Amino acid sequence: MSEITRRDFVKGASLAPLAFRPSVLAQQTAQPDRFDIVVAGAGHNSLAATAYLAKAGYRCLVLEGRPIVGGGAKTAELTLRGFKHDTCSSTHIFIQANPMLRNNELNLGDYGLEYINPDPIYHTAFPDGGYITQWRDLDRTCAEFAKFSKKDALAFRRMYNEFQAVESLFNAVSFAPVGFGKSLNDRLAEHPKGKFWQRRLAMSYWDILRDNFEDDHCRAFMLLSPWGHQAPQNPMTGRAAYQVISQQSTGRPIPKGGSGKLTEALAHFIEAHGGVILTNKSVHRLIVENGKCAGVECTDGSSYRADKAVLSTIHIKQLVDMAPRELWGQDFIDGVDTWQGETTECNASYATTEPLRFPVEGGTLTPVHSSVLANSARALRFAYDYARSAVNMEDPPLSLICATVADPTRAPAGMHTIKVIGYQPYDLKEGPQHWDAIKEQVAESQLKYLRRFTPSLSDDKILARIVESPLDIERMNPHNWHGSCHAGSADPAQSGAMRPMPGWAQHRMPIPGLYQTGGTTHPGGSITGAPGRNAATVMLKDFGTSIDEVVQKKT
Ligand SMILES: Cc1cc2nc3c(=O)[nH]c(=O)nc-3n(C[C@H](O)[C@H](O)[C@H](O)COP(=O)(O)OP(=O)(O)OC[C@H]3O[C@@H](n4cnc5c(N)ncnc54)[C@H](O)[C@@H]3O)c2cc1C
Numbered sequence: 001m002s003e004i005t006r007r008d009f010v011k012g013a014s015l016a017p018l019a020f021r022p023s024v025l026a027q028q029t030a031q032p033d034r035f036d037i038v039v040a041g042a043g044h045n046s047l048a049a050t051a052y053l054a055k056a057g058y059r060c061l062v063l064e065g066r067p068i069v070g071g072g073a074k075t076a077e078l079t080l081r082g083f084k085h086d087t088c089s090s091t092h093i094f095i096q097a098n099p100m101l102r103n104n105e106l107n108l109g110d111y112g113l114e115y116i117n118p119d120p121i122y123h124t125a126f127p128d129g130g131y132i133t134q135w136r137d138l139d140r141t142c143a144e145f146a147k148f149s150k151k152d153a154l155a156f157r158r159m160y161n162e163f164q165a166v167e168s169l170f171n172a173v174s175f176a177p178v179g180f181g182k183s184l185n186d187r188l189a190e191h192p193k194g195k196f197w198q199r200r201l202a203m204s205y206w207d208i209l210r211d212n213f214e215d216d217h218c219r220a221f222m223l224l225s226p227w228g229h230q231a232p233q234n235p236m237t238g239r240a241a242y243q244v245i246s247q248q249s250t251g252r253p254i255p256k257g258g259s260g261k262l263t264e265a266l267a268h269f270i271e272a273h274g275g276v277i278l279t280n281k282s283v284h285r286l287i288v289e290n291g292k293c294a295g296v297e298c299t300d301g302s303s304y305r306a307d308k309a310v311l312s313t314i315h316i317k318q319l320v321d322m323a324p325r326e327l328w329g330q331d332f333i334d335g336v337d338t339w340q341g342e343t344t345e346c347n348a349s350y351a352t353t354e355p356l357r358f359p360v361e362g363g364t365l366t367p368v369h370s371s372v373l374a375n376s377a378r379a380l381r382f383a384y385d386y387a388r389s390a391v392n393m394e395d396p397p398l399s400l401i402c403a404t405v406a407d408p409t410r411a412p413a414g415m416h417t418i419k420v421i422g423y424q425p426y427d428l429k430e431g432p433q434h435w436d437a438i439k440e441q442v443a444e445s446q447l448k449y450l451r452r453f454t455p456s457l458s459d460d461k462i463l464a465r466i467v468e469s470p471l472d473i474e475r476m477n478p479h480n481w482h483g484s485c486h487a488g489s490a491d492p493a494q495s496g497a498m499r500p501m502p503g504w505a506q507h508r509m510p511i512p513g514l515y516q517t518g519g520t521t522h523p524g525g526s527i528t529g530a531p532g533r534n535a536a537t538v539m540l541k542d543f544g545t546s547i548d549e550v551v552q553k554k555t
Helices: 003-013 024-030 044-055 138-146 150-174 184-189 194-202 205-212 216-223 238-250 260-272 316-322 330-337 376-387 432-451 470-476 530-542 547-552
Strands: 035-040 060-063 122-125 131-134 276-278 283-289 292-298 303-312 345-352 358-360 363-365 369-372 398-401 416-423 462-468 514-516
Touching: 035 044, 035 292, 044 060, 044 260, 044 303, 044 530, 044 547, 060 260, 060 303, 131 138, 131 216, 131 238, 131 358, 138 150, 150 184, 150 205, 150 216, 150 238, 184 194, 194 238, 205 216, 205 238, 216 238, 216 376, 260 276, 283 303, 283 316, 303 530, 316 330, 345 432, 345 470, 398 432, 416 432, 432 462, 432 470, 462 470, 514 530, 530 547
Parallel strands: 035 060, 035 303, 060 276, 122 369, 303 514
Antiparallel strands: 122 131, 283 292, 292 303, 345 416, 345 462, 358 363, 369 398, 398 416
16 A cells, blocks of 8 residues: 555544534533433444433433444544445344334434445355355346356255245344243244254254255355354354345345444434433443442543433443442353453455456446355364464455445545455454554455455555454454454354343343343344343333333324
8 A cells, every 4th residue: 555545544544433423412411410311332222222211201311432422333434534434334134123123113214314225235256256146136146056056046045935934033032132022942833844943043054054055156155144253163053054045135234324324313313302422431330329220430530320220231341340249149240251252353444446346247246245255165264263363364254345336425426435354363372462563464465365356456446444453343342342243252152041141131230220231132243223122121111111102102
């Protein structure tokens, strides 16, 4: 990258974030007030929970440690003026099934939220020049598989139908708090294909893909989405074999204007319903009085009282140090001590004069979502690289996002934003601090590998870049503990009734009056809004009302 680019980048780094800013009036009037509910952290989950609580009529205060709200759903001019980059998440798949959006419970469209669902859905390029493109049209997607194997095209269609038959069961479990309604096992037991699915869920997703697909391009394509989450060989990961299948019907939607539009809309909703949001308010202590959580204290010395409850989206690894140890109980402390991080990322955001162009038969393709992957063996080796803290510079699996192809509002006319996501370990043999020394070199090697698939992305097309190592991802948001994009592993030991730990999965924490939401709670990280709506469901029940009543309330 040229010197000019580096200078531009430094200039760009000081540019303002684009997301929601609390109103000045709110900042001035908040101090002396008491609130019904004080919320620590302003990610999309705690904002979603607050939105329902504010709609119910409770006076809510949200305290966010960073200068702007949003957590993992934030958009900012990270490189140059006018280039709007998503700082973390870009793709909002799972939240589409949340009743909050599916049933339009909060009318977030009135607060500026609008989704674009790009076609093609996904494109993966392989080193031998082969590629598979997933289109919104199922027949067209199957034809892509058939290029390599007619049997695999049939397998894709078969698995699509298998998943369609039970998708509503999975959604019902995700979008309800643990213990509210039937468990997945009980639901499957009543389903005609329940036994088939019980076996499927207990298998590793590699076993399922290997059994169903014969061609390696097809197998590798099916492995793509879960790279960043679970090792394909692990038992009880079978559902991940259907990740690519599920996006056949949902697509991979992106908010118009950037990921931050979701949290911006929620924040506006909260303010419109009497809530107050304060930024640069890092919570460092829970106020406990008469055995009950009665408020929080911030690092700047300010404190805020909650008459009814405190809702936290602080990572459990940090939360546990914010009140005396004896208040948590040994089970909870054991659960925190054994909490595991997850696979992590080293990402580079580029401002460019070109989108990503992949050579395809008869020309080039410019998808929003794409990836490059050597083969299925590379994906299988991936978990091993993490286990031995090995950074991969030779053939790193890469996910790529060029949102401006479908959403030109994110860059100046004719320009583009590109995100290159490399899956690299947080822990290094030299320690995580070593990322500061190697991150530019790692980003450079990821770019070099990418150019084998998209040669048109030459230096002269790149205006600026910013690199975020797994360590930077943790620094920008303490909820990304040890670089975890989803707050921690989603393995069976940390899922369902075991998230965050056995006995404490219902959002109620061991200290009365304290509730927990966010990625450390069921059903975990990603942009789902599920931990947020589920936490609100539990809190509203405890307050003597219900989420259904609140949804129906005309406000
Ligand atoms: C690089 C990256 C890429 C990702 N891409 C995607 C994607 O494309 N699609 C997808 O679905 N998911 C993606 N994810 C995951 C997704 O962004 C997160 O799982 C999701 O944002 C978690 O939301 P949350 O509301 O639980 O918490 P967060 O979004 O993490 O928000 C927590 C908030 O609490 C604040 N906070 C923490 N501690 C304190 C404290 N002590 N005091 C005050 N405030 C505090 C933080 O500053 C933050 O604003 C990505 C994550 C990362 C990091």
